[in-house]
Amino acid sequence: DKGTLGREIMTENIHYEKLTWTEINEAVKENKIILLPIGSIEDHARHLPLDTDSFIVTEVCKRVATFFRGQVLVMPTVVYGYHPYRMDFPGGITISWEVFTKLLEEITLCLAHHGFKKILLINGHGSNHPLVQIAARRVMLEYPDVQCAMLSLWEIEEFQDAFREVRESEYPGGASHAGEVETSIYLALASQNVKMAEATKDISFPKSKYFYTDLASEKSPKTSTPVKMMEWWSTLSKTGAIGDPTKATKEKGIKLLNAMVEGLRKIIIDFKDRPVREIEDKHVHKVDAPSFYRYPKKQIQHPIKIVYISPEMESSDVYKIPVEFMYKAIADAKKANIEINISCKSSPSHDYKHQIQSIERFIQLGIDALIIHPADLKPLKPIIQQAIESGVYVVLVNLLKTEEYADLNITSYIGFDNYISGQLSAYATVDYLGGPGSLGRNKTESPSVDLYLD
Structure with a gap:
């Protein structure tokens, strides 16, 4: 009408x-x-x-x-x-x-x-x-x-x-x-x-x-x-x-x-009635995230605030090594006039609940980057996702398969394969001892060079 x-x-x-x-x-x-x-x-x-x-x-x-x-x-x-x-x-x-x-x-x-x-x-x-x-x-x-x-x-x-x-x-x-x-x-x-x-x-x-x-x-x-x-x-x-x-x-x-x-x-x-069609990515390499921008990162101002959350560091020299490398990286950054503040936080008994509490607090404090060795990735995913959506750069350090963290738009992943790392350690030991030789009393092995030289 x-x-x-x-x-x-x-x-x-x-x-x-x-x-x-x-x-x-x-x-x-x-x-x-x-x-x-x-x-x-x-x-x-x-x-x-x-x-x-x-x-x-x-x-x-x-x-x-x-x-x-x-x-x-x-x-x-x-x-x-x-x-x-x-x-x-x-x-x-x-x-x-x-x-x-x-x-x-x-x-x-x-x-x-x-x-x-x-x-x-x-x-x-x-x-x-x-x-x-x-x-x-x-x-x-x-x-x-x-x-x-x-x-x-x-x-x-x-x-x-x-x-x-x-x-x-x-x-x-x-x-x-x-x-x-x-x-x-x-x-x-x-x-x-x-x-x-x-x-x-x-x-x-x-x-x-x-x-x-x-x-x-x-x-x-x-x-x-x-x-x-x-x-x-x-x-x-x-x-x-x-x-x-x-x-x-x-x-x-x-x-x-x-x-x-x-x-x-x-x-x-x-x-x-308009149908939703599947994305068909035409890249020759694998693209994990369909979004080009995903969660836009906040503008970082100096000093850059980085937190490393690891297992309990007092009981093992293994977890002290990454900390030492980070402090060396800070020294290199200062030479380039980049100011960085880094905090290292360990979780008692490698407890994921304690890690969740730590991440929540650090998000509120406005950190720029989070490096974490997850105690258990599955229950940590929601708080890690919250950190990402807050503009925090997240780096995972762990023994993980790609599919375990593929749904998280993390900045980077650092990991290794236990079997391969064991081989490398063995090769390095043989190299350090000068090559193949006596392995215990009255027992001599003569492996080929290809077995222990990389």
């Missing part, structure tokens, strides 16, 4: 945060799709509230979720976005691009960790777009069996078609920010919060054939290839708007909102 909002908002079974942990498990079993609305808090001229982007994207997601009878869950909206260029107008809350991207990545990584396989990020703010796209790609690097996609509301084809039918503002520029589109949709959703008496046309930015902005894409002799450049907002707008909100009506808003919902509904249906 073009005259009314498409559906009543039914909140039952669509809000992620209203579920219990047991219901989350059921949602995973049922392969439910996750929608994450993403907006901003920023000025929208004199007539619209700061929450315009967040409010609209949230309402679109809630409405489309009701079509799927509980098979689509809507996450709490990420209301803070990226817009530092707008801080010459009061009210905006901008998040640095690094923090914003990392926030989205960590939210979606949590969803993937819990078992959700289909995650759709829905963006409602222009400058968020490239950062949301990066975050979605990062999740799929970490979880190749998860599909994480994104789109911005104005890209929906049904919306574009509907707006062309009702548009009255000039192109380009009449529907960029707080203009005909956003004002119409806000009027349809909550007209009591729109100050139409304050709405004024503002298309004062310097337009050219290549430098222009508009939510709609149209063929026009006035425009050609759009070149992206974001200048400080006060150099583009006098009021905070770029557009003509005076052309906005509630009736237009209803039509545009319904078109967005319908277009997103079709996208979700297609997304739901």
